[in-house]
Amino acid sequence: MAVGKSPFPVMPPLAGVRLGSAMAGIKKPGRRDVVVIELPESAAVSGVFTRNAFCAAPVTVAKAHIERCRENGQSPRYWLVNTGNANAGTGKQGLQDAYASCKALAEQAGVAEHQVLPFSTGVIGEPLPMERLLAGLAPALYSTAEGSQAWQQAGEGILTTDTRAKGASITLDVSGGTITINGITKGSGMIKPNMATMLGFVVTDATIEQSLLDRLLRETVDASFNCITVDSDTSTNDACLLAATGAGAAVINDADIELFRDALQQVMTTLAQAIIRDGEGATKFVTLQVDDAKSRQEALDVAFTVAHSPLVKTALYASDANWGRILAAVGRAPVDNFDVSRVVIDLADVRLVEGGGRASGYTEKAGSAVMAQEEITIRISLGRGDESATVWTSDLSHDYVTINADYRS
Amino acid sequence: MAVGKSPFPVMPPLAGVRLGSAMAGIKKPGRRDVVVIELPESAAVSGVFTRNAFCAAPVTVAKAHIERCRENGQSPRYWLVNTGNANAGTGKQGLQDAYASCKALAEQAGVAEHQVLPFSTGVIGEPLPMERLLAGLAPALYSTAEGSQAWQQAGEGILTTDTRAKGASITLDVSGGTITINGITKGSGMIKPNMATMLGFVVTDATIEQSLLDRLLRETVDASFNCITVDSDTSTNDACLLAATGAGAAVINDADIELFRDALQQVMTTLAQAIIRDGEGATKFVTLQVDDAKSRQEALDVAFTVAHSPLVKTALYASDANWGRILAAVGRAPVDNFDVSRVVIDLADVRLVEGGGRASGYTEKAGSAVMAQEEITIRISLGRGDESATVWTSDLSHDYVTINADYRS
Numbered sequence: 001m002a003v004g005k006s007p008f009p010v011m012p013p014l015a016g017v018r019l020g021s022a023m024a025g026i027k028k029p030g031r032r033d034v035v036v037i038e039l040p041e042s043a044a045v046s047g048v049f050t051r052n053a054f055c056a057a058p059v060t061v062a063k064a065h066i067e068r069c070r071e072n073g074q075s076p077r078y079w080l081v082n083t084g085n086a087n088a089g090t091g092k093q094g095l096q097d098a099y100a101s102c103k104a105l106a107e108q109a110g111v112a113e114h115q116v117l118p119f120s121t122g123v124i125g126e127p128l129p130m131e132r133l134l135a136g137l138a139p140a141l142y143s144t145a146e147g148s149q150a151w152q153q154a155g156e157g158i159l160t161t162d163t164r165a166k167g168a169s170i171t172l173d174v175s176g177g178t179i180t181i182n183g184i185t186k187g188s189g190m191i192k193p194n195m196a197t198m199l200g201f202v203v204t205d206a207t208i209e210q211s212l213l214d215r216l217l218r219e220t221v222d223a224s225f226n227c228i229t230v231d232s233d234t235s236t237n238d239a240c241l242l243a244a245t246g247a248g249a250a251v252i253n254d255a256d257i258e259l260f261r262d263a264l265q266q267v268m269t270t271l272a273q274a275i276i277r278d279g280e281g282a283t284k285f286v287t288l289q290v291d292d293a294k295s296r297q298e299a300l301d302v303a304f305t306v307a308h309s310p311l312v313k314t315a316l317y318a319s320d321a322n323w324g325r326i327l328a329a330v331g332r333a334p335v336d337n338f339d340v341s342r343v344v345i346d347l348a349d350v351r352l353v354e355g356g357g358r359a360s361g362y363t364e365k366a367g368s369a370v371m372a373q374e375e376i377t378i379r380i381s382l383g384r385g386d387e388s389a390t391v392w393t394s395d396l397s398h399d400y401v402t403i404n405a406d407y408r409s
Numbered sequence: 410m411a412v413g414k415s416p417f418p419v420m421p422p423l424a425g426v427r428l429g430s431a432m433a434g435i436k437k438p439g440r441r442d443v444v445v446i447e448l449p450e451s452a453a454v455s456g457v458f459t460r461n462a463f464c465a466a467p468v469t470v471a472k473a474h475i476e477r478c479r480e481n482g483q484s485p486r487y488w489l490v491n492t493g494n495a496n497a498g499t500g501k502q503g504l505q506d507a508y509a510s511c512k513a514l515a516e517q518a519g520v521a522e523h524q525v526l527p528f529s530t531g532v533i534g535e536p537l538p539m540e541r542l543l544a545g546l547a548p549a550l551y552s553t554a555e556g557s558q559a560w561q562q563a564g565e566g567i568l569t570t571d572t573r574a575k576g577a578s579i580t581l582d583v584s585g586g587t588i589t590i591n592g593i594t595k596g597s598g599m600i601k602p603n604m605a606t607m608l609g610f611v612v613t614d615a616t617i618e619q620s621l622l623d624r625l626l627r628e629t630v631d632a633s634f635n636c637i638t639v640d641s642d643t644s645t646n647d648a649c650l651l652a653a654t655g656a657g658a659a660v661i662n663d664a665d666i667e668l669f670r671d672a673l674q675q676v677m678t679t680l681a682q683a684i685i686r687d688g689e690g691a692t693k694f695v696t697l698q699v700d701d702a703k704s705r706q707e708a709l710d711v712a713f714t715v716a717h718s719p720l721v722k723t724a725l726y727a728s729d730a731n732w733g734r735i736l737a738a739v740g741r742a743p744v745d746n747f748d749v750s751r752v753v754i755d756l757a758d759v760r761l762v763e764g765g766g767r768a769s770g771y772t773e774k775a776g777s778a779v780m781a782q783e784e785i786t787i788r789i790s791l792g793r794g795d796e797s798a799t800v801w802t803s804d805l806s807h808d809y810v811t812i813n814a815d816y817r818s
Contacts, residue, residue: 053747054740054765089736091766124733125767190720190737231719233734234741310640310719310805311599314813324533325642327498328599331463332643338462356463357500358534396719398810404723 002163003277003285003374003394008155011169011182013146014205015247016040020144021157024136026129027084027122032157034136036105037079037201038144042246044210045069045076046217047117050238051194057087057094058118059239061102068114070210077115079201079241080105080137081158083186087120087128088236097128105137121160121186121199121237155184158199161403162188166274168267174256177249179206181263185240185271189280189404191230192308193238200225200240200271205248206260212251216261217242224268227300227391230279231400232308276392281399284316287377288391292384298335299389302380305333313396316376321367323352330380342383348376411572412686412694412783412803418578420560420591423614424656425449429553430566433545435538436493436531441566443545445514446488446610447553451655453619454478454485455626456526459602459647465497467527468648470507477523479619486524488610488650489514490567491531491542492595497645498534506537514546530569530595530608530646564593567608570812571597575683577676583665586658588615590672594649594680598689598813600639601717602647609634609649609680614657615669621660625670626651633677636709636800639688640809641717685801690809693725696786697800701793707744708798711789714742722805725785730776732761739789751792757785 018038027033039045047066049059069076080101087094102116109116120128144150155165171180187198208216221240242264251260277285288307293299306312309329315322326345331338345353348370352359370376427447436442448454456475458468478485489510496503511525518525529537553559564574580589596607617625630649651673660669686694697716702708715721718738724731735754740747754762757779761768779785 052737052740053742053744053749054736086733089733089762089766091764094766124731124737190734192741194741233718233720233737236733236737236740308717309642310809311642311813314810317810318814320814322533324495324498324645325599327463328461328533328642328645331461331645332601333462335462340462353498355500357498357503396810398807400719401723401726401805401807401810404720405727405729 003282006164006274006277008152008165008167009169011148011151011167012171012180014180014182014203014245016245017203018144018146019150019154020140020142021153022136022140022143024132026082026132032153033083034133034140035081035154035157036140036144037154039075039077039243040245040247041075043075043243044208044213044246045241045243046214047239047241048217048221050235052234052236054089054236056120056237057090057098058120059237060095061098062117062119062239065102065114065117074112074115076117077111078105078109079117079119081119081199082133083158083160084122085120085126085128086122086124086237089125090127093127097130100130101133104134108137108141119199119239121158124236151182151184158184158186160186160188161280162186162278164278166271166278168270170263170267172259172263174249174251174259175253179204179248181267183267183271185275187275188278189230190233190235191228191275191279192232192234193225193228194234198235198238202241202267203243203245205245207246207248207250208244212257213242213244216264220265220268223265224272227389228272228276229304229307229391229393230276273392276394279394280403281397282394283397284395285375286316286393286395288393289377289379289388290382291379291388292381293387294385296387296389299387300391302330302333302335302382303389303391305329306378307391307393310396316395317397319371321347321364321371323347323367326378327353344381344383346379412691415573415683415686417561417564417574417576420557420576420578421580421589422555423589423591423612423654425654426612427553427555428559428563429549429551430562431545431549431552433541435491435541441562442492443542443549444490444563444566445549445553446563448484448486448652449654449656450484452484452652453617453622453655454650454652455623456648456650457626457630459644461643461645463498463645465495465529465646466499466503466507467496467529468646469504470511471526471528471648474511474523474526483521483524485526486520487514487518488526488528490528490608492567492569493531494529494535494537495531495533495646496529496537499536502536506539509539510542513543517546517550528608528648530567533645560591560593567593567595569595569597570689571595571687573687575680575687577679579672579676581668581672583658583660583668584662588613588657590676592676592680594684596684597687598639599642599644600637600684600688601641601643602634602637607644607647611650611676612652612654614654616655616657616659617653622651622653625673629674629677632674633681636798637681637685638713638716638800638802639685682801685803688803689812690806691803692806693804694784695725695802695804697802698786698788698797699791700788700797701790702796703794705796705798708796709800711739711742711744711791712798712800714738716800716802719805725804726806728780730756730773730780732756732776735787736762753790753792755788
């Protein structure tokens, strides 16, 4: 199940960025499950990773390899992704396997081992099937190409329980010329990223300084991937990478940085929202906007408390305008000295709650009309300050239970 | 659905404690939905209530009435409970209705208005159907009796989505004679109590000082009702009341206090566990024991993170020994400087995780054999200190979604 239509966009080629994939039989026969993304030597690369204490072996290795590249003044040249196995909870063997897969690709591609960054997604706790993975490297490498089809096939190759490939692309003019930002992502369940989503790969041909790229990645991820939740479960493998190849125009002055930042935010938000629209079992796409909070953290706490409430999520699934559950979830959020008489809750343009209870003009008919829609905005004003946050989530359906009671992830 | 059998126990009568119920048509026709519990003038009464900021009108009124009784040196004489309507999110009208229902019962019973404590459970945000409720008071009052059948009918009269009445009773000897503790409770969904569960009513004939009673209630609730979760949703109406009628032996010296405390804890824990066994859609009863934490709060944080994980809960439902999901949930718990290489996770007597990954002796067969059982213990040792916590939870099944997509609660 998935909310709305979401065709994969046309991706303009980025000079020197080549994507390849292979069917290595890791996930299941006849399914792309190994993806190689090649970057030019000029690329600056930033990454953010899961904060789960049990982080996966590829996360540990990717972070170490980025560090090593920076020490040596080199660029990471390959992102190596497999689906079907997360290589998480695999202890020392998992680390050895992640290093060995980087080494094998590096030898075939003629780069240093630490110029390969590994990423894995799929079942936790099973050893990485090294024989199949290694056999998939050559065909994946051989198939690399720059075109839109290569982006789409890579987008398909990284999926797990996702029902469709997710991409976003923007081309914009800055003072020195035209630049493009392309991104793909995957994720459907175990989605409550804390630093980044399950997997996100974004590449631009902009020329941009490393420290600025690092900062822009952190900022845009904070307002996109870090503001989505399917099921509150932060994955062991979350990673979001951003590369700037330097083949295109430079992003230097403040006006250009702002233009680029806005475009990058748009790509990140589109990708993050695409994960929610394709959330496991999702039948609704829900925007939770919390305003008038004392701090952004307070606004996020209220938004996530509502977004994680199984009772709110099942009411959304049922298209039931059961606003009492929203009120109850807001009321249990961790807010100090919470005066609920100041809280106002709106469902799209229908006022649900004010003065500590049901809004006087509310009718079940008006509430039900909004709840019947596929895309729903719930706005919660706390009446305590000026800070806001927006969080996106999906509903809790029978299909979510079916998927997760059947799928070994 | 519910886990295991759980017959309602025989409840010895407590002198002066009379329970009555009526079918007032609030929940549905032919269903007990108004309950009156009468206490003798000698009773000491303690209560703990929800910390949900949107607390229900009856919670506000019950707290105010307890306060007023204490100021006047009087005892609360009646607990008035209705199911089918929570009188929550109902603003000023809700408060007026709660006060009016106390006043009506007080007049019929010949006590002061503040000697009646109101409790409601059911749908949030609908006005209390006062005409039906008031019409139910006389028959409920008329039917009051001391016997075990009256306890059981009261236990039935407070249920919502529960599938069965829940009671516990213990008789023990203290130095001055024999005393009994009887309790009933209800709750099935919107269960993650923070102070107390949905509704719990416990009465003893012990003679016990008010301040000691208050403390024992807090302590035993902290280790019972405050350690259960069905769906992480803290209700607007949680309340747990404890009355000591003073008709029986006195609990004064340290040895007696310890005996009484242990017995009270057993009653509270039995009632709290009964809620989990009858949790909405529950097919499993799960004990999460976290040991070797730096603080009890840290142990509770880890236990609740695992207990609230939809992925762990669906794996439990599927009887799938998907230990990677337990590892991932532990890894995202809010623990500072978390060294996961020291974490040990056991499923009953099967070691799942050690040294940062799968335990060397683990076999899928051994894990699956435990997961197939109805009652499962997951033990997580953090290897950081000496503190522990135990939390009880249920699984996430299709029936949970069905119940909450269908039921307006």
